[in-house]
Amino acid sequence: MLENITFANPQLFWLLLLLPLAVLWYFFKHKEETAALKISSTQGFTDTSILSKLKPILFVLRLLAMAAIITALARPQTKDVSTRTKTTKGIDIVMAIDVSSSMLARDLKPDRLTALKKVAADFIKKRPNDRIGLVAYAAESYTKTPITSDKSIVLSSLRQITHGQLEDGTAIGMGLATAVNRLKDSKSKSKVIILLTDGVNNSGFIEPKTAADLAVEYKIKTYTIGLGTNGNALTPIAFNPDRTYRYGMRQVEIDEKLLEEIATVTGGQYFRATDNEKLSAIYNEINKLEKTDIEEIKYTNFEEKFRPLILLAGILLLLEWIMRNTLFRSFI
Template sequence: MIGADIEFANPEYFWLLLALPLAVLWYVLKRNRQGASLRIPSLKGFGRPGLLSRLQPALFALRLLALAAVITAMARPQTQDISTRTKTTKGIDIVMAIDVSSSMLARDLRPNRLSALKEVAAEFIRKRPNDRIGLVAYAGESYTKTPITSDKSIVLGALREITYGQLNDGTAIGMGLATSVNRLKESTAISKVIILLTDGVNNAGFIEPQTAADLALEYGIKTYTIGLGTNGNALSPIGYNPDGSFRYGMRQVEIDEELLTDIATATGGEYFRATDNEKLEAIYEEINKLEKTEVEEFKYYRYEEKFRPWVYLAGALLLLEWGLRFTVFRSFI
């Protein structure tokens, strides 16, 4: 009748159970004093007390059990069912601007920069279930791969499709940033964020990075910038083989960290440098912590009272005691 999931709304009533041992003591003392005493020289000729006489205290035991059941009912045993509902109180719209120039095929990250980025970015997207995310790809020019959406399957599918060769080669940081701003400028989200990643210097496009940063500032868009590449030289594409595949060789890693820092500082974001896979993962995890979506959780409690069976049990015990007292044990009252 009492399971592991049962709780008591008024457990303080169990203190009344301390009265039961006192009642037992009172009954024993009263029973010893209740009968008249008779002194005789011998018990020969008297039979032993009958079975009913010995069972008479069971009537008192039934009353005690009934009282214990009433006390348990007063403690209000109940089960509790909890349901939750979450409400996003602060949504974040995020655009990830990804450099897809040929230098992103450098192998200083495993297996190369672009593949490592896509793997880490996919994990970042999965950890943002309450936000809308869009993708912008840029090289010598830029385009929107997917507008901001809450459908993470669409975003993840678009991320997998991003490859080198879809745009003219080059690094148009200003174009990538400006396209990202264009995707967010009409957003009504409380917080708007761009995560711009590049592994080079601005050498293409007709929009200056500083101009794009000013636009981001005007529309209240925070920009986090990431410079991707090891320190020193990296095994990078330096030409083409006769079959059209890339020929690799060591090339100096050049990242305009001053520009990326200025963009981030001007818009209220931060600049990060990722020199390997582990550092890249740590950066996206840090951004994930910095840009937290506020989620309000509502809990609904439904209680189901379980005191009625105890009341019924107490009533049944008292009824049984009353019936036995005026039938089987009538001659002993």
């Protein structure tokens, strides 16, 4: 209970230094206030009353009353703080995800696409105040989910993204252009695209640089991520008779120069993710870079606790007055 007590005027506790001064004053003045009789011998005199020895209790009661009054003047109080948050500027984000067959490469565990979906889901959960949409692309692109504040819909759509829904290929320009189209009419003060690919632009009828110019025109910042290890990776290279993929080692080729250019002209950044940990760190970095402005309003309710101390001081002074005028009347 006491740990929740604060004092509005703690500087008044300096007045407690008056108490030891009062004790010193009482000690030196006590003999002057008590009548004395000088005789040659005290034989034959016996003190049958202990009241005279208890007389200092009156002074103790007065000191306790003074201490209570000083503490009350310091205004002990409890403080209850409640907060309310208000989003003042949300961010609209579209995640453009490459779903070409190379995203099944196993340099990330268990494969690139599965690892990406896990990290992207964590990223979405950390953006409760923003609207998020999904675009999937391979040789062509489509909007999986328009920008929405309903994270359950976005997460459900993310889980449904798989390879094979589109013709194989990597149309970076198409993926970026579709993402721009989802954001161009947004009224948000901040619009962001996170474009991820593991290859080079080899499909589609929209050039990546053209799509980047559109992003600039609509003031859409683009973060680009190149996904894949350095060197060779175990990648689908052909079909088995049962239509499953046959894997083989293949050189990882990412058009990093293009991705850096897209990020630079749109005001974003380019990242390279060579493993699961690096991919997760990249999304955490983007999460820190794109902060949503939150206004926090605090309400503080103070409850004053000085009244019991004033009551205690009054009781002590009353008790001292009653004892002084009854029990100790003959000794004062």
